[in-house]
Amino acid sequence: MSARDRILAKLRAARPAEPNALPDLDAHYTPRARGEAKTERLARFRAGIESFHAEVHISSEADWPALLARLCADKQVATMLYGADTPAGRRLDQATFPATTLRPWAGQVEELKADLFHRVDAGFTQTRGAIAETGTLMLWSSEAEPRTLSLVPPIHFALLDANTIQPTFFDVLRTENWAAGLPTNALLISGPSKTADIQQTLAYGAHGPKELVVIVINAEGDAQ
């Protein structure tokens, strides 16, 4: 008998005859739902992620590439890596970045690993959405936007559409039915990398990005 069979046999012999009743998650979440409008969700998301040391800029569909170019210049980003084959990537293809070389991700990670670790100053990604309750971004890895793009470069620029901010993680899992099909890597990000492992003193930029910059696309006329 294999280790697997022995472990399972022991567990089966001891398992209760009837499994417990399925826990009722709605009983906890439904009465606590806030029913916030988009503006309030954006405000709460912003307060949350800013409290985790992320930078948030509100922009519009038309203006965000110019804002990103300005931010790159301010932060002295010489090279920014991005995924070209996305709606945002196609906008960047046409944008002018006076101080920054835009480099589309090309090939497998092995081919650009050295550059990724040593020469790229920033990575740019879209986001799938965000969570208001905790100030959290949601990223799904894709062929166009690989996992290391938001991990290895010292600065991570993330583009967020204010319409995709949801109240809670639970709401996201439910309404978007993530269980029906997850990508290789789904990721929640709440701020730049940090640690408090030395005497409970908070320090940013432990192993991942030192800076997280969120650009929120919010239609004109909405809350700034």
Add this chain to the structure above:
Amino acid sequence: MSHQPQQQSAGQPIAFVSAQALRARMHDAVNNPHLRQSFRGAMDFLMAKRAAQFPDQDELDSLRSLSEGIRQYSLSKLPELLEQLEANLTRNGVKVHWAETPDEANAIMLGIARQHQAKLIVKGKSMVSEEIEFNHAMEAAGVGALESDMGEYIVQLAGEKPSHIIMPAIHQTKQQIAKLFAEKIPGVDYTDNVDALIRIGRNVLRDKFESADIGLSGVNFAVAETGTLCLVENEGNGRMCTTVPKVHIAITGIEKIVEKLEHVAPLYSILTRSATGQAVSTYFNMISGPRKAGDKDGPEEVHLVLLDNGRSQAYADEQLRKTLQCIRCGACMNHCPVYTRIGGHAYGTTYPGPIGKIVSPHMMGLEQTHLLPTASSLCGACGEVCPVKIPIPELLIRLRGEANSAPHAHPAMVGQGAAYDPKISFVWRMWARLYGRPSTYRAFSWLATRFRALTPRKQSGWTAARTPLQPAPRRLRDMLKDRR
């Protein structure tokens, strides 16, 4: 710190320090003012941060009940869920391995390392890898295993073990870490600036992420219905370990499983809030397989090792099974008056504090660990803050009973009766008999008050640190009779 009883020489795993020596180590720890100051400060900090995350008692109560319900539900279906997890992970391209013992788990992972001719394994934080002494097993086989969580890296550099399951280097001051870095890392000068120290660690470890052959990680939640491994972290080293090297090996205890993806939402929330008082961790990483056709990065192979190591023994008993509800937040140790005074190393086990006292006996047997459940005042703080409502004090009493009862034919755990002493047992039986019936109790108390002068001055363990016990000159019942 000149007086450092918890420090072990490199290569001597602290988990196998005899638990019999617990009292001596506790004594040393209690007499180490630096250590006590470090832990007192850190625990006060963590308790305040946790409290700030739960301003609404009603929400906390509801979330705890829900989390307990999810963990108990998952355990009630554990064998099916493990099979479902295995099937879905396999479908996603993850190789699943099973290990009954630490040796088996290490052999599996060494086999993977050999197959890839790996020289360096870079590790994300994993208490299960500590539990099986992974680093030593790899080193013995000539494979490097490097911790990359900042706290774990510090502890490994110092040749120590974690003193806390969430904050491994909590016993070290920044000055000690500064000295350690200056001594152990080539080209580094002494600095006790925390930002500078973290920068040093970052630079050293970035090179390792880039060059390592294998990344190792633990698992916070394994989701059966999707075949997903969830990892909670702040630093990004967990993402590095699971993304950059060509091979990712995850290891977890068989109990860390939930059925539905939505079950992770409340557990994740209560985990970070209970552990470090964070509303959310920086990263929540959900891995559902290796690099697929079209993917541009990620490991080409992902392995999951499912470890038993005594968990199925706990599972077999309805009460002891509650031990497996644990989501490893560490709140029980943060709130434990014993842990705060003696620190994590004095326990001599991988998992310190209240959770360590109830889980270690299943991993190591009661012969080694029967003193652990006695290192508690049973104040109940651990049970009160536990996010999944593990009745830790009840389990401590149960384990004391298991250790002290006469050995019998169908023990619930290995080492049952390890602390059994026929003499002590006889004394307690006599006591029960005297106190069990009014007539014998009356006769006994009558005699005890008359012959109180004969009470021995030395009363074994009691008088080691206390004045001797002596019956009162008059019984309460007689005093009451006088008043009437």
